[in-house]
Amino acid sequence: VQHRKFAALNNRQFLHFWIAITLALAGLWIRITVQGFLVYDMTSDKFLLGLVGFLSAMPVLLLSPIVGVVVDRFERRKVLFATQAFMATNLLVLATLDAFGALRVSHILIIATLTGAASAFDWPARLSLVPNLVKPHELQSAVALNSAAFNGARIVGPVVGGMLIAVIGTAACFYLSAFAFLPSMLVLLTLTVDRALPAQKRDSAIRTLVDGYQYIWKFPTLRSLLSVDLVPVIFGMSFFTLLPALTRDVYDRGAEGLGFLYAADGAGAFIGVMIIAAMTSLRRRGFWVIVFVFLFAVIQILFSFAPTLYIGMVFIFGLGLVSAIYGTLADTLIQTIVHDEFRGRVMAVYSTFWGLTPIGYLQIGIIAQHWGTQRAILVNACVVLLYVLALIKWNPEVRRLN
Known part of the structure; x- marks a missing residue:
């Protein structure tokens, strides 16, 4: 049974890819942790924390139509290699500026x-x-393990980043983050991908883009799956950008405390995706997606009242757990039903929702500046709760997904 549950790990090529990507993602989370700490340490400005998140996520929204076309028209391995190399280069520049x-x-x-x-x-x-x-x-199992790589990195990266800030300094942390991309770049050069590039007549990029949106619009089930993450991503995930302020101003802790918060969320998320990876026979998945989005909103309301770091870690662990479960269920359903020729465009639309997080980042930063960090988190949690209740009432289609 266990062999079937994690079948993708028996695929040597996927195993190498998975390990390397996990290291790269850990490096990414080291950068996120150190970057947030550094900005707040330099400025004590909560709005600037929101602005950093805004600028990190806005390109995802603006570029997503182009991205979908690129991923479907060109070799995905090479596209991914180019992005990894570009991110590593930027981190090296950041580290060098900091070092000097x-x-x-x-x-x-x-x-x-x-x-x-x-x-x-x-x-x-x-x-x-x-x-x-x-x-x-x-x-x-591959989709679940891919999510596990992201969430496992959320455990390792913040802990390493938070603890190493005091030991080796922020510049060395940025260098470490940059070098973490090297294994994935090497693995990507060796992959053999079982996918033929489109050999038929080459439509224009605009036509390719329009075809992708028409494909999504024709399938109500796919539309419902793509829509269910929209509000939880914009408003529910925005609390991440305030964690440096929450750690210092509410919990009276430094970089180590920030790393613990990130790690608690990542630990919950890692356990969540492992649970879903093992539950291959789970039915009524659309129903469970709604249930866990509802739980996410309720736990975030409780998190907004947490008076100490350790209580906050308990609630943020729960947030990581339930968000990973509903997110992985939705990811798996989408990957299962979509046709490969449209996969890149569908995934680009899916990532567009994460590109909308700048709205939540700026909004929660402004609220926190005027009303305080915890109240800002509470407001956005209530928005997610109202959204789920509306979804249950007016979009029963999602609940019937299997």
Whole structure:
């Protein structure tokens, strides 16, 4: 049974890809942790924390139509390699500026924007590449393990980043983050991908883009799956950008405490995706997606009242757990029903929702500046709760997904 549950790990090519991507994602989370700490340490400005998140995510929204066309028209392995190399280069620049004492907040904002642009290509290319590396019976475990790589990195990266800030300094942390991309770049050069590029007549990029949106619109089930993450992503995930302020101003902790919060969320998320990877026979998945989005909103309301770091870690662990479960269920359903020729465009639309997070980042930053960090988190949690209740009442289609 265990052999079937994690079948993708028996695929040597996917195994190498998975390990390397996990290291790269850990490096990414080291950068996110150190970057947030550094900005707040330099400025004590909650709005600037929101602005960094805004600039990191806005390119995902702006570039997603182009990304979908690129991922479907070109070799996904090469697209992913280019994005990994570009992100590593940006991190090396950030580290060097910091090492020589020349780093300013403006530099962090610029590099956050550039890495955000690379991330716009990274996620759709990675998600679209996974089904090309595995056999059909390995797909569900591959999708779940891909999510586990992201969430496992959320455990390791913040802990390493938070603890190493005091030991080796922020510049060395940025260098470590950059070098973490090297294994994935090497693995990508060696992959053999089972996917033929479109050999038929080559439509224009605009026609290719329009075809992708028409494909999504024709399938109500796919539309419902893509829509269910919209509000939870914009408003529910925005609390991440305030964690440095929450750690210092509410919990009276430093970089180590911030790392613990990130790690608690990542630990919950890792356990969540492992649960879903093992539950291959789960039915009524659409129903369970709704249930866990509802739980996400309720736990976040409780998290907004947490008075200490350790209580906050308990609630943020729960947030990671339930968000990973509903997110992985939705990811698996989408990857299972979509046709491969449209996969890149569908994944780009999916990642567009994450590109909308700048709205939540700026909004929660403004609220926190005027009303306080915890109240800002509470407001956005209530928005997600109202959304779920509306979804249950007016979109029963989602509940019937299997």
